[in-house]
Amino acid sequence: MRVEVEAVAWSVGGRTIIDDISLSVRPGTVTGLLGPNGSGKSTLLNVVAGLRSPAAGRVLVDGRDLHRMRPRLRAQQVAYVEQHATTGLDLSVREVVELGRIPHRGRWRAGEDGAGRLAEAMRLARIDQLADRAWQTLSGGERQRTQLARALAQEPSLLLLDEPTNHLDLGHQIDFMTTVRGLGITTIAALHDLELAAAFCDRLVVLQDGGVVASGAVADVLTSELVAEVYGVEATIEAHPRTGRPHLVWHGVRVGDLVG
Ligand SMILES: Nc1ncnc2c1ncn2[C@@H]1O[C@H](COP(=O)(O)OP(=O)(O)OP(=O)(O)O)[C@@H](O)[C@H]1O
Numbered sequence: 177m178r179v180e181v182e183a184v185a186w187s188v189g190g191r192t193i194i195d196d197i198s199l200s201v202r203p204g205t206v207t208g209l210l211g212p213n214g215s216g217k218s219t220l221l222n223v224v225a226g227l228r229s230p231a232a233g234r235v236l237v238d239g240r241d242l243h244r245m246r247p248r249l250r251a252q253q254v255a256y257v258e259q260h261a262t263t264g265l266d267l268s269v270r271e272v273v274e275l276g277r278i279p280h281r282g283r284w285r286a287g288e289d290g291a292g293r294l295a296e297a298m299r300l301a302r303i304d305q306l307a308d309r310a311w312q313t314l315s316g317g318e319r320q321r322t323q324l325a326r327a328l329a330q331e332p333s334l335l336l337l338d339e340p341t342n343h344l345d346l347g348h349q350i351d352f353m354t355t356v357r358g359l360g361i362t363t364i365a366a367l368h369d370l371e372l373a374a375a376f377c378d379r380l381v382v383l384q385d386g387g388v389v390a391s392g393a394v395a396d397v398l399t400s401e402l403v404a405e406v407y408g409v410e411a412t413i414e415a416h417p418r419t420g421r422p423h424l425v426w427h428g429v430r431v432g433d434l435v436g
Pocket residue numbers: 188193211212213214215216217218219220
């Protein structure tokens with residue numbers, strides 16, 4: 177699915193949170209959304225997910241205005257793993273993953289045909305061993321992987337991930353991003369880990385104060401100048417010894433430059 181974000185703005189209480197944001201995502205690619213705390217990444221993802229309507233601009237998916245689509249049709253195509261996914265419901269892990277099938281059925285019926293899809297989603301997210309556990313008892317990382325499985329069960333054309341690896345250990349971070357890359361689904365992921373972004377994204381979009389300050393191929397965007405400017409961090413960008421992709425070595429933070 178191709179995504180075009182055209183001059184999108186969103187405000188709350190008279191404060192403009194994101195403004196004039198445009199970006200273009202080619203089908204099947206992974207775009208990393210970077211930027212310091214409060215720069216507007218989650219807000220933009222919420223707009224692209226259809227959870228918030230833009231005050232200006234529009235979001236086109238394969239040429240159709242996302243905010244004018246019927247919610248059910250939108251839910252069949254767009255899956256969103258939010259930063260702090262919670263459920264107050266007393267559900268098992270398998271039942272949480274089954275929620276991903278709701279847009280395709282209209283209503284949830286246990287034991288319906290998609291069993292193979294659910295099993296595959298749980299396998300890809302490495303939670304098959306957790307299927308019968310109560311959601312409420314899971315660790316942060318296990319919950320995050322369960323939410324990925326729910327999103328995959330949804331069989332989306334567009335996958336939106338908000339800091340999807342922040343609870344994962346290093347092995348699961350790499351495995352998670354490898355899985356996401358291998359899906360071939362158009363993906364936009366807000367990431368704080370510049371190393372993961374450099375290793376797994378096709379393109380990067382960097383936000384600062386609610387606007388885009390850089391976008392393009394990883395090697396063009398992830399420069400020491402940008403890291404200093406946006407994060408207040410002194411860093412060197414080197415070539416990864418094995419992959420040759422950009423690899424960040426930080427030296428220190430200029431506290432006075434910290435955003436927020
Ligand atoms: N509903 C809201 N009401 C008031 N302020 C809001 C609301 N939603 C977002 N904001 C503010 O907008 C700014 C951007 O928030 P957002 O969550 O999009 O940032 P972010 O880049 O995802 O940050 P983080 O990296 O910390 O998750 C923040 O200053 C936040 O406090």
